[in-house]
Amino acid sequence: MAQPELKFAFPSPPDGASDQTFRLIVRPELWGTSWRIRLSNTFGTRPVTFDGAYLGVQAGAGTLVPGTNRPVTFNGRPLVTIPAGASIFSDAVALNTAAGPGLDGRKLAVSFHVAGESGPMTWHAKSLQTSYITRPGAGAHGADESDEAFPFTTTSWYFLDAVDVMAPAGTRVIAAFGDSITDGTASTLNGDDRWPDVFARRMHAAYGSRVSVVNAGIGGNRIISPESYTPAQPFAGGPSALQRLDRDLLSISGLSGVVFLEGINDLSAGSPTDAIIAGMRDLVARIRAKGAITIVGATITSAFKYNGPSGTPEGDQRRKVVNDFIRTAGLFDAVADFDAATLDPATGSLKPEFQPNSSIGGPGDLLHPNRAGYQAMGNALDLKIFAPRAVSSQPPASR
Numbered sequence: 001m002a003q004p005e006l007k008f009a010f011p012s013p014p015d016g017a018s019d020q021t022f023r024l025i026v027r028p029e030l031w032g033t034s035w036r037i038r039l040s041n042t043f044g045t046r047p048v049t050f051d052g053a054y055l056g057v058q059a060g061a062g063t064l065v066p067g068t069n070r071p072v073t074f075n076g077r078p079l080v081t082i083p084a085g086a087s088i089f090s091d092a093v094a095l096n097t098a099a100g101p102g103l104d105g106r107k108l109a110v111s112f113h114v115a116g117e118s119g120p121m122t123w124h125a126k127s128l129q130t131s132y133i134t135r136p137g138a139g140a141h142g143a144d145e146s147d148e149a150f151p152f153t154t155t156s157w158y159f160l161d162a163v164d165v166m167a168p169a170g171t172r173v174i175a176a177f178g179d180s181i182t183d184g185t186a187s188t189l190n191g192d193d194r195w196p197d198v199f200a201r202r203m204h205a206a207y208g209s210r211v212s213v214v215n216a217g218i219g220g221n222r223i224i225s226p227e228s229y230t231p232a233q234p235f236a237g238g239p240s241a242l243q244r245l246d247r248d249l250l251s252i253s254g255l256s257g258v259v260f261l262e263g264i265n266d267l268s269a270g271s272p273t274d275a276i277i278a279g280m281r282d283l284v285a286r287i288r289a290k291g292a293i294t295i296v297g298a299t300i301t302s303a304f305k306y307n308g309p310s311g312t313p314e315g316d317q318r319r320k321v322v323n324d325f326i327r328t329a330g331l332f333d334a335v336a337d338f339d340a341a342t343l344d345p346a347t348g349s350l351k352p353e354f355q356p357n358s359s360i361g362g363p364g365d366l367l368h369p370n371r372a373g374y375q376a377m378g379n380a381l382d383l384k385i386f387a388p389r390a391v392s393s394q395p396p397a398s399r
Contacts, residue, residue: 003125003155009135013120015119017117018118019117020136021052021112021138022111022160023132023147024158024160025058025131026107026163029212031103032166034165034166035163035165036092036163036164037055037164039053039080040087040122040161041082041086041122042085042086042087042122045084046084048081049115050079050112050115053074053090053113053142054070054109056145057095061147062109062132069109069145070095072093072112074088076091079115089164092166108163112142112159113139113140114159122159123157123159126180126184126185129155129157132152132154134150168210171209172211172256172388173212173214173256174213174294174386175213175214175249175252175258175259176195176213176259177248177258177259178216178259179219179221179237180221180368181195183219186358187359188358188371189359191371195374195375195377196217197374198377199259202378202379203383207387211386218237218238220265221238221240222240222241222262222266222269222271223240223241223242224240224241224242224266224275224279225240237265240279241262242282245286249287250286257296257385259336260280260295260296261298261300261336263276264367267322269309273318273325276322277325277329280325284332294334294385294386296381297332297335298337299323299335299337299338299340300326300338300339301338301339301342301343301373301377302348302349303316304366305347311366338380341379349366350364350369350373351373354376355370355373358370358372
């Protein structure tokens with residue numbers, strides 16, 4: 001991913017955003033009539049005040065489809081202050097997109113203004129989606145339908161943690177929980193071609209709007225480390241999967257299924273295979289304790305000859321040990337064999353056609369599959385595992 005230069009948008013990283021408006025572009029899995037957003041200050045060090053929040057339909061770049069921009073409130077107020085370490089859902093927003101024509105390919109624009117200085121910002125670095133930011137000191141521009149006030153672009157999402165839409169009863173909500181390979185590194189900027197995107201399109205083709213696939217991948221994430229993660233001592237992969245499980249996975253509205261792909265970063269960090277496997281057992285046990293959630297374990301794709309510990313023969317052998325466990329231990333309800341779908345048996349690395357980086361060109365890193373590789377992974381999942389079930393009495397909210 002190529003991140004635009006952000007020193008003009010954020011001249012002082014310790015101060016973060018300063019009296020400026022974000023217009024973040026997101027692709028909804030489902031369309032509907034009642035929406036809400038969640039803003040997060042999880043990794044902040046001071047309270048942050050937001051106002052001027054709006055939800056609308058993107059027309060192109062930072063411009064909106066005329067007449068679609070709706071104000072967002074929090075407990076009935078247009079302003080909310082979120083303490084450090086906290087997050088908050090908005091009130092329901094009435095935006096009738098259920099029957100609107102031409103929604104295929106459209107995306108939503110979530111706009112909000114940071115009043116004053118935010119301090120260190122909670123963000124998702126690798127959104128692989130272009131969003132828009134005003135100049136510092138520009139004030140509130142969330143109500144604007146044009147993008148004239150938004151000169152700066154970013155390929156990250158800031159503060160926005162979730163977008164929910166009220167879905168029909170019986171909707172299956174499936175989360176892809178993983179690291180950078182789930183996050184989509186080396187796929188196409190604005191292309192929506194990560195493996196969860198491919199899987200989602202197949203699910204919608206089979207089951208229509210009765211399913212929703214949520215991407216909860218974080219680049220660099222590990223299953224069991226770093227246990228000492230704090231905002232003051234950050235790590236590129238953030239809190240471990242076990243540490244972020246409740247916040248990033250189990251809090252997903254209407255969650256009924258999980259595809260879990262992690263472990264390569266644990267191998268790179270030198271974690272023993274028995275510790276990785278113990279972490280997987282712990283994670284699955286905690287998910288099962290929350291109720292009837294279908295869990296698919298995905299085998300770890302090859303990083304052989306990658307410039308790191310997981311690319312060595314010893315690292316690759318440890319990967320195979322973990323994969324043997326995933327395939328045979330019976331821990332998961334089903335297995336998605338991403339390794340078999342992407343491996344070149346002749347070299348032990350990713351297949352050659354899966355190696356070149358799709359976003360910035362170049363030879364790739366032998367760790368992250370490209371668009372073609374992600375297509376192979378998304379096609380390797382058995383759709384029947386997550387087929388919608390009988391309608392329940394209460395409709396869940398789905399992302």
